[in-house]
Amino acid sequence: MPRPASTEAVLTIDLPAIVANWKDLALRGGPGAVAGVVKADAYGLGAAEVGRALRAAGCRHFFVAQLREGMALREAIGTGPMIAVLGGFRPGEDDDAGLTPVLNSLGDVAAHGAAGRADGVARRAILHVDTAMARLGLDAGELARVSQDHGLLAGLDLLYVMTHLACADEPAHPLNAAQAQRFAAACAGLPKTRRCFANSSGMFLGPAFASDLSRPGCALYGINPTPGQANPMRAVVRLDAPVLQVREIAPGTPVGYGASWTAARPTRVATVAVGYADGYLRSLSSRAAAECRGQPVPLIGRVSMDLTTFDVTDLPDIAPGDRLTLIGGSGCSPDDLAASAGTIGYEILTSLGARYHRDYLRG
Ligand SMILES: *Cc1c(COP(=O)(O)O)cnc(C)c1O
Numbered sequence: 001m002p003r004p005a006s007t008e009a010v011l012t013i014d015l016p017a018i019v020a021n022w023k024d025l026a027l028r029g030g031p032g033a034v035a036g037v038v039k040a041d042a043y044g045l046g047a048a049e050v051g052r053a054l055r056a057a058g059c060r061h062f063f064v065a066q067l068r069e070g071m072a073l074r075e076a077i078g079t080g081p082m083i084a085v086l087g088g089f090r091p092g093e094d095d096d097a098g099l100t101p102v103l104n105s106l107g108d109v110a111a112h113g114a115a116g117r118a119d120g121v122a123r124r125a126i127l128h129v130d131t132a133m134a135r136l137g138l139d140a141g142e143l144a145r146v147s148q149d150h151g152l153l154a155g156l157d158l159l160y161v162m163t164h165l166a167c168a169d170e171p172a173h174p175l176n177a178a179q180a181q182r183f184a185a186a187c188a189g190l191p192k193t194r195r196c197f198a199n200s201s202g203m204f205l206g207p208a209f210a211s212d213l214s215r216p217g218c219a220l221y222g223i224n225p226t227p228g229q230a231n232p233m234r235a236v237v238r239l240d241a242p243v244l245q246v247r248e249i250a251p252g253t254p255v256g257y258g259a260s261w262t263a264a265r266p267t268r269v270a271t272v273a274v275g276y277a278d279g280y281l282r283s284l285s286s287r288a289a290a291e292c293r294g295q296p297v298p299l300i301g302r303v304s305m306d307l308t309t310f311d312v313t314d315l316p317d318i319a320p321g322d323r324l325t326l327i328g329g330s331g332c333s334p335d336d337l338a339a340s341a342g343t344i345g346y347e348i349l350t351s352l353g354a355r356y357h358r359d360y361l362r363g
Pocket of ligand 1: 164198199
């Protein structure tokens with residue numbers, strides 16, 4: 001891998017930490033298996049790299065959102081593991097990549113069942129039952145029809161029945177127990193099939209949410225699956241950005257677009273080569289901090305497209321070429337930045353830009 005240029009920000013992705021998080025969740029999954037959810041390029045971290053690392057660690061089940069993601073992942077990890085496509089696809093569209101469609105409607109059931117009956121080889125698939133999201137999956141009416149007539153499933157080899165939790169990150173939310181109960185009722189009406197239930201946060205809700213296959217995503221990547229409690233996962237992502245310039249400004253001097261921040265004291269401003277075009281969200285303007293040498297460094301003024309300014313007055317020897325840790329330092333985890341920006345850690349990760357020099361730690 002080429003070295004980063006002196007002016008380039010370096011995104012470090014700790015693959016052994018992802019594997020450690022997966023193994024930790026696998027212990028938590030009890031007797032059930034634990035998949036790796038690697039949709040959206042493994043939440044922005046690189047699906048091929050993450051997929052290969054998890055596969056080498058023994059992960060046998062992967063979930064992506066889209067057909068193209070599944071085909072690229074198959075290229076990366078080879079044959080063997082299940083790769084399920086949450087958004088589904090038409091029979092044959094996966095071009096022999098051996099992807100597993102998630103069937104989200106009776107129309108999907110009919111299409112893949114017909115293909116299986118036509119060539120006499122039952123099609124492997126996952127049946128998705130909606131128990132609260134009103135998004136994808138069989139609705140109550142569709143579920144009732146399949147429950148009354150299992151013949152609708154002819155031509156299919158159902159690997160799992162799945163559902164998805166709406167409020168798993170709020171343990172006290174009544175919808176969690178309601179969904180567990182609805183899912184159990186749905187499964188009781190279907191032919192006996194293995195179950196696929198919890199996402200990351202769901203794996204921390206207790207035994208009613210255990211199943212034959214859990215589907216964690218965010219926790220693998222270091223996002224806290226138990227908001228409000230200590231993060232049980234290892235940190236995975238770190239962003240170190242070089243200082244391009246340092247300048248001294250007098251009290252009363254404004255900084256950046258809109259002159260939204262004005263120095264109240266003699267201030268040293270460090271300008272760093274990362275901006276909102278890199279996924280360092282503009283909504284962080286004057287609301288976040290980076291870290292340098294163990295000290296917090298406040299973000300001042302607006303985040304621009306390619307540049308962001310920080311107050312390094314308290315670190316007098318910072319010079320161009322030194323690096324600030326924008327993500328992954330203390331006080332600037334993806335969850336911390338999300339809280340400052342009014343979003344969730346998932347969006348911080350999936351927004352990570354294409355201009356970073358990416359450095360994969362391999363242990
Ligand atoms: C994204 C997704 C997951 C993973 O969710 P996390 O909260 O990231 O663990 C699991 N199942 C479905 C259906 C998803 O869309």
